Amino acid sequence: MLAPAIASAQESSASPLTLGGAIRFNYVHKSWQDEYRSGFFGLDTARLDVKYDDGRLIGSAQYRYNNYPDGQGGYWQHFLQHAWGGLRFDDGSELHVGLDKNRFGLQPFASNNFYESIAFYAGLEDKYDLGVTYLSRPGPVEWQLGFYPRDGGSYGGGSNTAGASNRYSYNIVADDAEQGYGTGQTDRERNTVIGRLAWHVGPQGNHEFGVSGLTGEIDNGRGADTRRHAAAVHYRGSYGRIGVMLQATRYRYRTAHGPEQTYGGLDPNSFFMIGGFGYPFPVASEGDIHIANISYDLPGRLGPFSQFKLYNDYSVLRKRNTAYRDSVQNVTGMSFSSGKWSFYADLMIGKHHPYLSPDLGGLASTSTAHQGFTRRINLQAGYYF
Template sequence: MTKRCWSGALCAAAVLACAPAGAEEAPKSPLSIGGAIRFNYVYKNWQAAHPRGFFGLDTARLDVNYDDGQVIGSAQYRYNNFPEGQGDYTQHFLHHGWIGVRFADKSAIHVGLDKIPFGLLPFASNNFYESMAFYTGFEDMYDLGVTYSSKPGPVEWQLGFYPRDGGSYGGSSNTAGASNRYSFNIVPDDGAQGYATGQKDSERNTLVARTAWRFGPDGKQEAGISGLTGEIRNGAGDNSRRNALAIHYKGAYGPVGVMLEALRYSYHTRHAASQTYGGLDPNSFVMLGAFGYPYPVASKGDIFVANISYDIAGVVGPFTGFKVYNDYSVLSKRVGNYHGSAQNVTGLSFSSGKWYFYADYMFGKHQPYMTPDFGGLASAASKYDGVSHRINLQAGYYF
């Protein structure tokens, strides 16, 4: 090495020695912007018009997150495309949007359109289509209000108050406006795209409380209880209430994961005799809506969830993070002698870099997205008493 090189090296070393720690790297921005684009192949065994299924764009979304250690926030906007065979329509909506504060003890408060803390979190499922709790409004649910989460520890609790529901913050083509949302909420029925019952219900002033106890080695097991109560406004000034209670367990035993949940809900509706369809008791069902359309759900029911998964270690070519799972859930209806609803999803998920993949085989009975019985979560048509099958293959790029 020449003297000039030695001199340059010594100067560089002196500069680095005098520089403040961390000066080599630019400080990380608290603001991050990302998103995802997802594609689906879908096959439904009840669709004779699509004997080979169909493929297309499923979702494009934009994510904005902020975290400077104290001030936090998150928002997501989605565009959904449903090809022929899925309804042949598009929609876009605000999935969630909230701001908050993280305190010194790591407890936090959020204000805005946020996930309600109820039951198994963050999901009561491993698969993309979630569980029966999702389709009845008790999984992956977002409402507008305030959520407080306690500091992390063996026992944690959350408390939320939501004056409004998930809302219809977006637009769509050829769908029911009040149902243009991500979360399944009680919504006013739609004459053209719904069941023309004339029901005008909506959710207001929902209070949710949840506590969970983590135990076992490394806290990998959790047991918890959740409660929910809120108003149902029927548009005629005769308001009533809805209530729900859930107990849950989840645990990891090496590569094996287990999720269990038992949930009971009651919607105490006050409908006029004319606010019905098919001669049903108008208070035996309530209209829930999301993804552009409303459908009837039994006003009282019990939901049971039982999921098992297995993480497979190793790499296959560019792919890793393999998980196989079976997610089973049922809805037992406590009104009208209605037939029960069930769904089972057996699948595999894995990833490669920023790509994430699902391969799901689903079967269902009286389930609106896995059978032709779109109203099956309430009264079920006898012609749909059989089990229907659906295949969903998805590839998503997350950035």
């Protein structure tokens, strides 16, 4: 007779507010950096998490501080990753208001590895904007709809970062004359609408098929607004210990740049500037992103370590401007954990990619001097509390 009363008292005394965070360290080796033949080690992220959930009122926020060693830019920055409050309705559906995640494509990520996929660097994965999001009740069929009048905003960083790019999400941003490409482009994202529909089928709903759509304005700061569009189809499935993720995305961004808003003599409307983590880079205005990931969950433990996952994540950006070379990213790796510690060991191989190549063309036009594949090794240890 006393047990239910004790359990009820414990539940009622539990606070709906929880605080947490993480601190992460990385070792990185880049095959193209001769001055750092032994790689480099340093702090990756320190972050604070706040969550609230009393059953009806809900909310979540996260603030981050990054500090990277010289081999990875030698800079620091801080930014709000997300911050929203909302309601959970009786049927389990939710309404969020604030800086919230874009529900586009595979969720919560289109990847298994720490560096995510090419879609992330093109602003179409793990992205947060300011607006209103509705999430339907859980079930075999679910849908999400969001309207975002503004992007996630920019925050602070060192003197060697681009102010407009001090942010977590890769948004369209104004170029920077000192830390960017000096194009003079001043585009911003405005009034974005995103819808997503997913079907869960199978014995435990372990196969998901989905479609997503995005449309929004591009404010170029010169009185000539244009539009951007994207659409994706995706599949996520589990076959015992094997996991599969597939996604195909097509996007088209219309811009209204003047002839002087370019670099290297390129067509100024064949690319737009996107920025995050301190720096902007160009992305082809039209392209297709293909993602194919496979993973395997290893059973058992090895000493204090468990939850081993092996994976290979492949993504490619095929640019519809035939003069631009495709950007490729392949990550082979393993993740595992021990208590509050989480670990990644990734081998990244790619080309024509801002994080995987010495050429400076971002995800748009790239140098003919760097045609081959280059490598990046990333080893990470993170403590989550």
